[in-house]
Amino acid sequence: MGQLMGFLNIEKKNQHERQPVERIKDWNEYRENLPDQDVQKQAARCMDCGTPYCQIGMILNRGTSGCPIHNLIPEWNDLVYRGLWKEAYERLSKTNNFPEFTGRACPAPCEGSCTSGFVSDPVSIKTIERKIIDKAFDEGWVVPKPPLRRSGKxxxxxxxxxxxxxxxxxxxxxxxxxxxxxxxxxxxxxxxxxxxxxxxxxxxxxxxxxxxxxxxxxxxxxxxxxxxxxxxxxxxxxxxxxxxxxxxxHREVVLEGRTLKGIAPAMDYLTASNRHLLYDEPLQADYDAKGKRVIVIGGGDTGEDCVATAIRQGCKSVVQFGKHGKLPAQRAESNPWPEHPNVFSVDYAYEEAETLFGKDPRAYYVQTRRFLGDQEGHVTGLVTGSFKEDNDAAEKTWDADLVLIAIGFxxxxxxxxxxxxxxxxxxxxxxxxxxxxxxxxxxxxxxxxxxxxxxxxxxxxxxxxxxxxxxxxxxxxxxxxxxxx
Missing domain, CATH: 3.50.50.60 (FAD/NAD(P)-binding domain)
Known part of the structure; x- marks a missing residue:
């Protein structure tokens, strides 16, 4: 295992995040790797459990608990702790074809079920995983390995x-x-x-x-x-x-005013933004948030990405609607370990919105009821109610120049x-x-x-x-x- 009692004596650290005030000025990755010695120290927090819940990969209470690809997490944590980086890469590659993707964009259900998290902070598994694969590419260990024979199929x-x-x-x-x-x-x-x-x-x-x-x-x-x-x-x-x-x-909303200009599916919006950056393609008006009041309908990760994208495009304001309430600061009794912890967090886009606009962009229990538009057929706002049973009749009007629908697929x-x-x-x-x-x-x-x-x-x-x-x-x-x- 790693360092004896390391999970208690060593403070958890995740990948370094660039300051919001700086990163919103560009489209580069907002996370950066920690130095080798810091990652080795984080790997020392791994307990090498007899039953490593971090790799069970199960659905518990409708959420993912542990790693679905069953990464051999304690094994490569120990190799990193001992400075055996190439061996750690080889062990990681046995189960994960693309650690550079999961180390960047996976929500890390492995950490939510980490045994260390039962008594302390979980091991920084995602941070260690990304460091292993990035170091492997930097060192030239990741090379083409075509098969020796072809089957003819x-x-x-x-x-x-x-x-x-x-x-x-x-x-x-x-x-x-x-x-x-x-x-x-x-x-x-x-x-x-x-x-x-x-x-x-x-x-x-x-x-x-x-x-x-x-x-x-x-x-x-x-x-x-x-x-x-x-x-x-x-x-x-x-x-x-x-x-x-x-x-x-994409899941659609069937509401009065849906055909107004300035209302777009979230994935179309994100795709247009990525294409604009890759090819310098001009953005259509419905996909450009510059100077606009933006509302994102949907409280998930795709909606969060829309918030971050709108900020970088130069939006005037941004609000994200969620149908559920604010999550608790700590696990609820109905959400015990090793389930994925449904707790409140301030992720990258929300931290950026707070820095830029002075408040968290999320609004809770919001039920969109209809869209409002001008004589030219462009959206100017929307009317909402509440998903709370005791406040269902209340209506509120929001100003909006761009509405993005991110309610799933x-x-x-x-x-x-x-x-x-x-x-x-x-x-x-x-x-x-x-x-x-x-x-x-x-x-x-x-x-x-x-x-x-x-x-x-x-x-x-x-x-x-x-x-x-x-x-x-x-x-x-x-x-x-x-x-x-």
């Missing part, structure tokens, strides 16, 4: 988000020939266009995609199955198809079901038989990630991609065995 992976990339990576390692189809102009899915650069700079995504290409994976962009490529073509050219298209159908987009003929459930997710084989109703077609699971975490997407790859490989082995009889 061809697999098409539709979608290049974390699930698609993980699935493709695993299948390629086995020796299958993998082609990843992406309808956008760059691989990466939400990693590229849905997550702001403040969390994941895009050269981090490009670096990993380049590595996968050097290992033999083929990426075809600007390809949308059902439009410029048919499923029939894929069935002829490939031995199996894996749907990793994500859960891209309704499963895979309809085009997926039309193009592949696979069945969906009532939530719009692709029905795959179970979490053991990931097969859909269409023979030889599999599904993984948000398309199958529903909108979730990066770590769940990676885990689903890995498991789907194993299922595809088993399917191909059985198919070949049957053909030889």
């Amino acid at each position: 061809k697999i098409a992976v539709i979608g290049s988000g974390p699930a698609g990339l993980a699935c493709a990576d695993q299948l390629n390692k086995i020796g299958h020939e993998v082609t990843v189809f992406e309808r956008s102009d760059r691989p990466g899915g939400l990693l590229m266009y849905g997550i702001p650069s403040m969390k994941i700079e895009k050269d981090v995504v490009d670096r990993r995609v380049s590595l996968l290409e050097q290992e033999g994976i083929i990426f075809e962009t600007n390809v949308e199955i059902g439009k410029n490529r048919s499923y029939e073509e894929l069935k002829t050219a490939f031995d199996a198809v894996v749907l990793c298209t994500g859960s891209g159908k 309704q499963g895979a987009e309809d085009s997926i079901f039309d193009a592949f003929g696979v069945e969906r459930d009532s939530s719009g997710r692709v029905i795959a038989a179970n979490a053991l084989d990931y097969q859909t109703s269409e023979p030889g077609v599999f599904a993984a990630g948000d398309a199958r699971r529903g909108s979730s975490l990066i770590v769940w997407a990676i885990e689903e991609g890995r498991r789907a790859a194993a299922s595809v490989n088993l399917y191909l082995d059985k198919k070949e065995a049957l053909s030889q009889k």
